[in-house]
Amino acid sequence: MADDRNIVIVTGIPGVGKTTVINEAVEEVKQNHNESVLVLNFGTEIFQIASKKGLIEDRDHLRKMPTAKQREVQRMAGEAIAEKAKKAKVIIDTHTLIQTNNGFLIGLPEWVVRAIQPKTLVLVEADPERIAERRSSDETRTRDAQLVEDIDTHQRMCRAAATTVGTLTGATVRIIKNREGKVEEAGKELAATIME
Amino acid sequence: MADDRNIVIVTGIPGVGKTTVINEAVEEVKQNHNESVLVLNFGTEIFQIASKKGLIEDRDHLRKMPTAKQREVQRMAGEAIAEKAKKAKVIIDTHTLIQTNNGFLIGLPEWVVRAIQPKTLVLVEADPERIAERRSSDETRTRDAQLVEDIDTHQRMCRAAATTVGTLTGATVRIIKNREGKVEEAGKELAATIME
Amino acid sequence: MADDRNIVIVTGIPGVGKTTVINEAVEEVKQNHNESVLVLNFGTEIFQIASKKGLIEDRDHLRKMPTAKQREVQRMAGEAIAEKAKKAKVIIDTHTLIQTNNGFLIGLPEWVVRAIQPKTLVLVEADPERIAERRSSDETRTRDAQLVEDIDTHQRMCRAAATTVGTLTGATVRIIKNREGKVEEAGKELAATIME
Numbered sequence: 001m002a003d004d005r006n007i008v009i010v011t012g013i014p015g016v017g018k019t020t021v022i023n024e025a026v027e028e029v030k031q032n033h034n035e036s037v038l039v040l041n042f043g044t045e046i047f048q049i050a051s052k053k054g055l056i057e058d059r060d061h062l063r064k065m066p067t068a069k070q071r072e073v074q075r076m077a078g079e080a081i082a083e084k085a086k087k088a089k090v091i092i093d094t095h096t097l098i099q100t101n102n103g104f105l106i107g108l109p110e111w112v113v114r115a116i117q118p119k120t121l122v123l124v125e126a127d128p129e130r131i132a133e134r135r136s137s138d139e140t141r142t143r144d145a146q147l148v149e150d151i152d153t154h155q156r157m158c159r160a161a162a163t164t165v166g167t168l169t170g171a172t173v174r175i176i177k178n179r180e181g182k183v184e185e186a187g188k189e190l191a192a193t194i195m196e
Numbered sequence: 197m198a199d200d201r202n203i204v205i206v207t208g209i210p211g212v213g214k215t216t217v218i219n220e221a222v223e224e225v226k227q228n229h230n231e232s233v234l235v236l237n238f239g240t241e242i243f244q245i246a247s248k249k250g251l252i253e254d255r256d257h258l259r260k261m262p263t264a265k266q267r268e269v270q271r272m273a274g275e276a277i278a279e280k281a282k283k284a285k286v287i288i289d290t291h292t293l294i295q296t297n298n299g300f301l302i303g304l305p306e307w308v309v310r311a312i313q314p315k316t317l318v319l320v321e322a323d324p325e326r327i328a329e330r331r332s333s334d335e336t337r338t339r340d341a342q343l344v345e346d347i348d349t350h351q352r353m354c355r356a357a358a359t360t361v362g363t364l365t366g367a368t369v370r371i372i373k374n375r376e377g378k379v380e381e382a383g384k385e386l387a388a389t390i391m392e
Numbered sequence: 393m394a395d396d397r398n399i400v401i402v403t404g405i406p407g408v409g410k411t412t413v414i415n416e417a418v419e420e421v422k423q424n425h426n427e428s429v430l431v432l433n434f435g436t437e438i439f440q441i442a443s444k445k446g447l448i449e450d451r452d453h454l455r456k457m458p459t460a461k462q463r464e465v466q467r468m469a470g471e472a473i474a475e476k477a478k479k480a481k482v483i484i485d486t487h488t489l490i491q492t493n494n495g496f497l498i499g500l501p502e503w504v505v506r507a508i509q510p511k512t513l514v515l516v517e518a519d520p521e522r523i524a525e526r527r528s529s530d531e532t533r534t535r536d537a538q539l540v541e542d543i544d545t546h547q548r549m550c551r552a553a554a555t556t557v558g559t560l561t562g563a564t565v566r567i568i569k570n571r572e573g574k575v576e577e578a579g580k581e582l583a584a585t586i587m588e
Contacts, residue, residue: 004459067200071366097359102316102392103370106362113363120494153371160356160552163489164363166498167505167556170463174495175545196494263396267562293555298512298588299566302558309559349567356552360559 005119006085008193009171011096011107011162012124013154015131017178017186021124022091024187029089029194037194038084042094042107045077071111078115089194092116096123096158096165104157108165118171120193121162124186126178128152201315202281204389205367207292207303207358208320209350211327213374213382217320218287220383225285225390233390234280238290238303241273267307274311285390288312292319292354292361300353304361314367316389317358320382322374324348397511398477400585401563403488403499403554404516405546407523409570409578413516414483416579421481421586429586430476434486434499437469463503470507481586484508488515488550488557496549500557510563512585513554516578518570520544 012018026037043059050056050073055065062070084090095107108121128151132144162173174193178186208214222233239255246252246269251261258266280286291303304317324347328340355371362369370389374382404410418429435451442448442465447457454462476482487499500513520543524536554565566585570578 067366097369100368102389103318103368104359104362105368106359106366108363109366110364122495156548157355157359157369159549160555161359161363163356163496163498163549163553164360164556166489166496167500167553167560168363168502170459170498170501172492172495172497173489173549193494263562293558293565296564298585299514299564300555300558301564302555302562304559305562306560353551353555353565357555357559359552360556364559 005117005171006088007081007090007092007116007118008120008122008190009092009094009108009113009116009118009165010122010124010190011094011158012126012178013095013097013099013131013151013158015134015151016124016126017134017183018093018124020183021176021178021186021190022093024183025190025194026091028187028191032191033195035089035195037091038088039091039093040081040084042077042081042092042112045081046073049073049077049080071109074109075111075115078112082116091194092118096121096161097154099154104154106161108161110168113165113169113171117169118165119196120172120174121165122190122193123155123158123162123173123175124178124190125155125175127180128155130180201313201367202284203277203286203288203312203314204316204318204386205288205290205304205309205312205314205361206318206320206386207290207354208322208374209291209293209295209327209347209354211330211347212320212322213330213379214289214320216379217372217374217382217386218289220379221386221390222287224383224387228387229391231285231391233287234284235287235289236277236280238273238277238288238308241277242269245269245273245276267305270305271307271311274308278312287390288314292317292357293350295350300350302357304357306364309361309365309367313365314361315392316368316370317361318386318389319351319354319358319369319371320374320386321351321371323376324351326376397509397563398480399473399482399484399508399510400512400514400582401484401486401500401505401508401510401557402514402516402582403486403550404518404570405487405489405491405523405543405550407526407543408516408518409526409575410485410516412575413568413570413578413582414485416575417582417586418483420579420583424583425587427481427587429483430480431483431485432473432476434469434473434484434504437473438465441465441469441472463501466501467503467507470504474508483586484510488513488553489546491546496546498553500553502560505557505561505563509561510557511588512564512566513557514582514585515547515550515554515565515567516570516582517547517567519572520547522572 293300489496
């Protein structure tokens with residue numbers, strides 16, 4: 001496909017191993033295609049824009065801004081990323097849905113994805129039981145059935161939100177499974193998406 | 197979060213116990229925060245707008261209006277609610293998806309949610325088997341496997357539609373489980389969302 | 393409902409039996425209501441528009457056009473279909489999500505569905521195990537657990553994308569099960585949607 005889009009959004013819930021998969025993919029692209037990929041963290045981009053505009057002093061201030069202001073900064077960060085993507089292949093490391101005390105926060109609202117116009121939205125997923133284990137490994141070893149169900153729900157809700165992003169922007173939606181002990185495979189799949 | 201939004205949309209399929217949860221939450225907010233919450237039924241608001249504009253005489257007329265007219269009235273109802281929410285905390289009691297003979301009808305279309313700009317969209321959910329029991333309790337006691345599956349599908353489709361509303365408006369999406377005999381807990385969660 | 397919309401979009405993943413269901417429904421409408429239904433394939437409509445505009449010579453060229461051009465042609469095809477629907481009942485035979493090497497491709501992006509303004513989006517579904525069987529029947533008879541899971545995921549993702557289309561356009565979303573040996577029933581359901 002003669003696609004003029006250069007941005008792949010990579011998302012995954014905590015414990016899924018997203019960062020490792022991204023690192024694998026970037027390495028793969030470097031080794032096999034001799035190309036470098038710019039990995040941007042969406043939160044960091046927002047903070048930089050807001051600082052530059054003199055809107056905030058530290059990251060905590062971000063969430064204290066009025067909603068309309070927050071949106072504007074998010075949109076501007078999206079546009080800044082789109083600008084960078086004119087010169088390089090870009091991965092945006094972010095979240096589809098963020099679990100908060102007040103439910104799922106939308107990580108990829110309309111005004112952001114319209115500015116970014118991603119080629120593909122990747123959902124890095126893992127088995128809910130494995131995610132639960134990883135999250136609790138440093139503490140107790142109890143496997144909590146409720147936690148596993150909540151993780152499963154979170155991943156499924158992310159899939160739904162991803163199809164909305166696809167419908168609004170035309171981005172393809174790709175699920176990449178990060179299977180136990182097979183992170184290289186997941187990295188190769190992500191590399192293929194970057195090079196597509 | 198310094199949110200200037202005041203509206204919580206509360207949805208749930210028939211038999212989920214939505215009204216009881218809302219009542220619990222309103223009572224909780226009154227008791228513990230000394231604040232009153234305005235509970236609005238979306239259907240009633242639409243009817244009032246349409247009557248005031250002289251468009252209809254009774255509620256049955258609503259669905260007989262041309263699509264474009266229906267939408268306009270829905271949008272106006274959304275705006276009227278947004279206006280009321282400037283002076284009070286508001287709950288909108290409505291549906292995400294309504295089961296009809298011709299499939300799922302969209303309860304929260306784009307033109308409505310853009311007008312409302314909700315803070316949070318709440319999905320009150322219950323176990324599909326319990327919902328099936330409640331719905332059939334007055335008649336036979338047979339538990340119908342097909343009915344349970346249909347209820348499960350309905351709840352899952354509502355989740356998907358809710359993520360679309362979130363993506364378009366930035367509203368958080370909160371699932372509140374109305375567990376058997378634990379309606380107070382569900383009410384407390386909803387009260388927390390209202391006061392957030 | 394006094395609906396002035398005339399278009400039903402019918403989708404289903406490969407192996408679900410979509411074409412048979414459509415044929416059954418068209419026959420049913422002809423027999424019982426003495427009305428004919430115009431069945432349009434969305435891909436063909438796009439090709440015709442693009443050819444007429446002198447943009448491409450054969451169908452393979454379609455995917456090689458720049459993204460912006462592809463979108464424009466898709467939107468124009470949507471508008472052409474909407475025009476045809478002023479004089480006849482129309483079924484659009486297409487896909488909600490298409491499985492590609494780079495994930496799920498959006499079959500019903502925003503700019504298409506806004507142009508079409510469908511009355512109903514139908515998801516023809518079948519049991520994932522049956523779909524897997526049908527797809528592999530000509531080759532080996534092995535039932536691949538991974539394939540069944542992938543088919544299930546595909547159908548669920550289509551449901552999510554369908555709720556987005558509904559939210560954007562107000563179309564109802566109807567799931568029609570094409571059960572083994574009961575294609576007539578499925579056809580009757582689709583006929584009811586067409587005549588609704």
